[in-house]
Each structure stands twice: as structure tokens, then as C-alpha cells.
Amino acid sequence: MNIHYHSYDAVIVGAGGAGLRAALETAGKVRTAVITKLYPTRSHTGAAQGGMCAALSNVEEDYWEWHAFDTVKGSDYLGDQDAIDIMCQEAIDAVIDLEHFGLPFSRTPEGKIDQRRFGGHTRNHGEAPVRRACYAADRTGHMILQTLYQQCVAADVNFFNEFQVFDVLFEGEGSARRAAGVVAYELATGDLHVFVSKGVLFATGGYGRIFQITSNAHTLTGDGPGVLFHRGIPLEDMEFYQFHPTGIYGIGILLTEGARGEGGILRNGLGERFMERVAPTVKDLAPRDMVARAIHAEIKEGRGAGPDKDYVYLDLTHLPPEQIDAKLPDISGFVRTYLGLEPKTDPIPIQPTAHYAMGGIPTNVHGEVVIDADNTVLPGLYAAGECACVSVHGANRLGTNSLLDINVFGRRGGRAMVEYVQGVDHPDLPRSVVDPTRERIDALMNSTGHEKVGAIRGELQVAMMRDASVVRTGESLQAALQVIHELRDRYQKVAIDDKGSVFNYDLTEALELGSLLDIAEVLVLGADARKESRGAHWRDDFPTRDDANWMKHTLAHRDESGAITLDYKPVVQGRYEPMERKY
């Protein structure tokens, strides 16, 4: 195994929306390397469909304050209101920026950026759904990813494609500790690359692959949070994991909320529009946590559809066929391909699918990673996008706010990193910093164990889906924890078939499994400790929100022995007082 050394001012890990947006801020200003385990255009930002909200008022009256209110309420009052204000204000600039970058938005007859309705986004503090989501048909994420990548090509950004980061480097101890680079594995050669840099920004996306049914790519394995957690950086609010209501039954592929924004209706096996019962005002456009729970309840109470009564329908059959063709072409294709059904005439079988991590690497509004309840900044370390927790999504993210998050906080993180690296010296590291990564790889290559990566991962996904998904209890979480501990023991004996150095995905999947196990454990511990129901975290044994005891963020810390402890920090309050969440 050859070892290579590189020196940069800034390293960005991940080249989805957040990483690319950050790179556009650093390119041409400081020497930057963007490291991605894929090609940038393979990133999962490209799978986002419905839109990106901003109060442009292009089609009806709207204000960023209304957007902020909806986001706070959607977060079940766990979102930090200072960060939410910033995101909703800067949303407007972020959309304009994308338009200037060339994003082909769908347009109104006058030629303005068109806007449509989306779950939880309302006019005047909850009166009725509002048209706030800017979109490009039902492939808004694809267009954002392509557009940002195009701009990175124009800016001559320096990409290291198919390099996977397995360690983060620091210089100094205690309060003098600062980020100093990363260690990456080159897929094409099996070589290790040490990137020594003054700033490191993580933008590695989510970790939906801890669950069996997910809208997430195979590659969403929590690499960034996993690496940082191992180096003592805490993870925030990991128990809050969003299940999108409308995943294709049995597969989990996403069918955008925009389908309901266009007028689609959810029906149970009896044909009832059950969301009228749950959310009388906004009905099918209630926030995702509520809709996912409503679907879960319909199925549990025997009103599901199908031979096993284990799904419900997304019904588009009453929509004009030309509207489906124009506004929802991609998802129609998914339904035809994977279910063999025609969305214009057949109701579509759906079930909630693991979709988005509200929690992640704790940051402040500048994308700087903060490492304790006092929000102490670790100099030089940044995070943005789904892997980060600012927290703008709190306990439940509103639809479209993820595309917004990556643009607003990708830009902020990139800018903050430029400013920081221009004022500090280059780190000085010993050559031995590569050793831990090399030892991990050698151990896997030489393992004589008999456990298979796929088997352990599969069992983890089944347990997490059954015991720690839409609805949880203390009992189910203890069962999940038990499974995770057993799998962790078996992971010590995992072995791989491929001993080669060229495109050895057998090896990288084994390393990714380590992160999946860590993240699943943190999620379950946080969920078990949180004895209330808030947003996406629903406890059947504690079915109400408990603001007196639990309006606080969870921080999970790992010490060097591997023991995990939980700590808490206050939520940043603002102008919106907590109230009961009704729609």
C-alpha cells in the first residue's frame, strides 16, 4: 500500500449539494481539495424531487417570517430559532443564486420562477397551504446537483473522485486542538492519501442505510459522522430520524410530497381519505412525521391495503393526465418501472420510508463544529448539509428545507472556512497519522473471521426498521440495542473475500458497516433516553411532548474506550412560543 501526502488550505469531504456549494465559496480563494467517494454527480442530492422553499412571493403573498414560523412549528419547537431565521431569510438569495448559476426552474406564464405547495408550508401562520416551493419539474435536486457541479467545473474545482475518507486529523490537545486534515483511501489503487489542511468541511450526507426500507442511496452510510464520532466529536439529536410518508411499497424509493402538492390524496384500503381526520386544515399536506404516523396507524388498525393490509395508497388518478406528465414525470416513471402500475389510472401502493437525518454533527450558524453544551468551537472543523445539525430542522424537517439547508449552510460553511484558513498557519503532523487507518484496513484484509458484511448489515436494518423507526417504545428500543450489541461483537469477526487493491468495495463496505453500527447505537440510546414524543421521535409509552423536561438537544459523546454518554444543551428560543402542533 502506497502512502501519498498532499497539502491544502481547505479540504471538503463530500460533493453533494452542500460540499459543492461550499466549494464554490472556497474555489479561487484558498487551495481546496474536494474529496468524494463517488463522482460528484452521483451524490444523493440528485434524488431530491419536489422543490426548495423560499418566500419569493412569485405566485402569492408570502414572507420569510411565515416560512420561519412553519419551520419552527414543523420542528416541534426543537429547531434553533436564530438559525431558522437565517435560513428562511437567506433562502431568497439562495434561490436567486441558483437561478444565476443557470438552474432551469419551472416557470410561471410571465416567466418567473414557479412555486408550488408543500407539506407544512402555510400562509400566515397555518391558515392554509401556501405556494412557496421553487421547483424544476420533479427533479429539483437533480437540477441543483448538476448546476452546482457545472459551476464547479467552470471554477476549476480540484476534485479527488472515488477517494473515501476514513479518518480525520487533529493537531494539538485540549483547548489548543484544531482540525488538520483527513486520511483517504483511493478506490482505483488501494493507496492511502494524507491530506494535511488548515480547514476541513464535512458534507457527507445522511445514513438512511441503517434502515431496511429507505429512500437513501446504498452509499449513504454516515461516513462523516462516523469518522468524527470515533475521534471524540459529539453527535446531536440523532434520535430524530424522518420517515417520508410516500415510499414505494416494499422498496422505499421516494415519491415526492410534490405529488400531494399537486393534489394527490392518501387513501387507506377502504378508500378513505384518512388525513382529513388527522389534520383537518391541511389534510394530505401535513408535515411528514404526522403523515407517516397516520399511515402507521391505519395499517396497525387493520385499514391497510393489499393481501397483508400493510400499505396505503397515494392516489393521483383524479389529476389531469397532462398535469402528471408535466409536473410529476420522474415519479410516474418509477411507479411504472418498479410496480408495473400506471399512476394516471392506478392508485400507488406506498409505505413510510427512512428518508432524512435531522441530527448529525453539531454546528453553529457559520458551519463551525461545536463540541459541547457551551457550543465551544473546534477550530478548523466545519460541517454542512444532512450530516450536520445546525439545528434548523429540530425534531422534524419540513419538505424542501433540506435543499435549502445545503445551499444556505454550504455557502456559510465555505465562507467561514475561507476566512479562518487565511489567518492560521499550516498544521504540522507526523507521518504516523496514517497508521490507524492502515491498521484498520490491514486487520480486515487479514481477518480469518467468518462473518459477512451483508448479513450483519441486513440484520441491523431489519432490527432498526422494526424497533426504532416510526413508532418506538422503551421495550422496542431495548430490543434494538440488544441486537446492535450482538452485531457489534460479530463485526469484530467480519471477513472479506476481496484481498485486492483495485476497486475493493468489499473492503469499503466493511468499513462503512462500522459507521452504520455506531450511528444506529447512538440513535437508539438517544431515543431510549428521551421519554417524550416530539416530531419524528414517537414513543407509544410517552405519547406527549414534554417541554418542561425535554425541550433540549441531545449530545452523544464517545470516549476512547468506546463508551457512549448522553449530555444535553438548550434549544435557542426566539419569537415563536411553543404551542400545541395542530394542522
Next chain:
Amino acid sequence: MTTTTVEHTEPTALIKEVDVHLTIKRFNPEVDVRPHWREYDLRLKSSDTVLNALIAVKGTIDGTLSFRRSCAHGVCGSDAMMINGANRLGCVNLISSVGTDLVIEPVRGLPVIKDLVVDMEPFFAQYRSVLPYLIANDDPGYKERYQSPEDRARFDDTTKCILCGACSTSCPVYWANGAYVGPAAIVNAHRFIFDSRDQAASERLDILNQKSGVWRCRTSFNCTEACPRGIKVTQAIEEVKRAILYDRS
């Protein structure tokens, strides 16, 4: 509560267990002098995709098999491969539609690195050569530029491209001539040439008027057949040819 009678069409009723026979072209540069075929037998569901079949081979029979994959539903462009002689994405082709006897090879026209993994660098270099980004020199200020729905529709088809390479690697000219930029690069040039906000159409047309450009195309339509996004690739190439000949001021 509003209730409607739902006409049930059960997707699950059509799913059955099937025996699948895979013949995969393997190549490990650290061991093999030339590619060779390996056969695998699996029991799968008819609703499984070809990608699912490959994942099953890797997970249960032979962990050394290498192939790229990410989103698994046809939007990331990672898993273009040759399935029974035609370029397809593994993740959007179900066993029920492509059959149970499958011959899987890497795409042609790009160097094979290992198994189904090919070197994408030449492909992305071609993409970069056509200035694949909006070039608009007028200061738009702090507001959005307007674009009519008609102008927006003019280039809609080519915005769908996911850079999977299925088109370029299905093109006989691309196989034979390494200098040809290939259909994917032309598609991505088209996306900007016909965008009313862009001001560099003429530069792109100059690039595509060179020997490596559109005139290499022999209109075999392989690219259009291969495109998993349904882009009318050959038509886009023809529109660029026409723009070079007639529309330039």
C-alpha cells in the same frame, strides 16, 4: 370523511420467485491477463432489478465482484452496464423485463479497470470540453432572470442527463474513435446552447464544429435507444448540427 372506491391492482400479485442465471465478464487487473466469463445461479424475485442480482452475487457468492452503484433508482448514473448486449442501468431493469438468463458486461469504449468498473475520466474530460455551464455576462443584479415557459421547454429534454455514459458507450463511432466527444458531451452542450439565458452558444458550436465534434455522428440512434432518461439524444445532436449550419449569426 371523503371515501372513494379504490380499484385494486395488486403489484405484488405479479411477483414470483425465479431462478436467474448470470454470466458476468470478469477482469481483475492484479491477476488476469484478459477478461473471462464467470457464471452464477441465484434464486430471486421477478421484481428484483439486475443491480439487486449483482448485489446478491457479491453478498452471498463472490465478494470480489466489483461494480459501481449508488441511488438504485436511475437518477445517479453509476451503474450503466451492458445487459444482454444493450447498454442499460442495472437498477431500472427488472428481471421480469430483461429475463432470467443474463449476460452482463462492462460498457464498451472506455478502459475496463476491474469487472464492471470502467475508467470514466475520458468521458468526464469530454464533458468538460464543451463548456457545460451557463455563461451569461450581463449582470443580472439581485433578481431572478425571467424565462418564458416556451424558452424553458426548448432545452428541457437535455437537462435530464445524469452523465451515466450509456449513450456514448453505445455509439460505434465512439468505440472506434477516441477523439469523438460523444453523445453525452453534445447533450450537455445542447442544454446550454438552447438556453435563452446563455450567451456562449457560438463558442460551443465552434467546439462541436471541430473534427472531434458533431460531424462524427452517423445517426445510428444507438444513443437514443440506450438513454435511461428517455432523452432524444440523436435529435439533440441533429439540432446542434443544424445550429452550426444555419443559425449562427
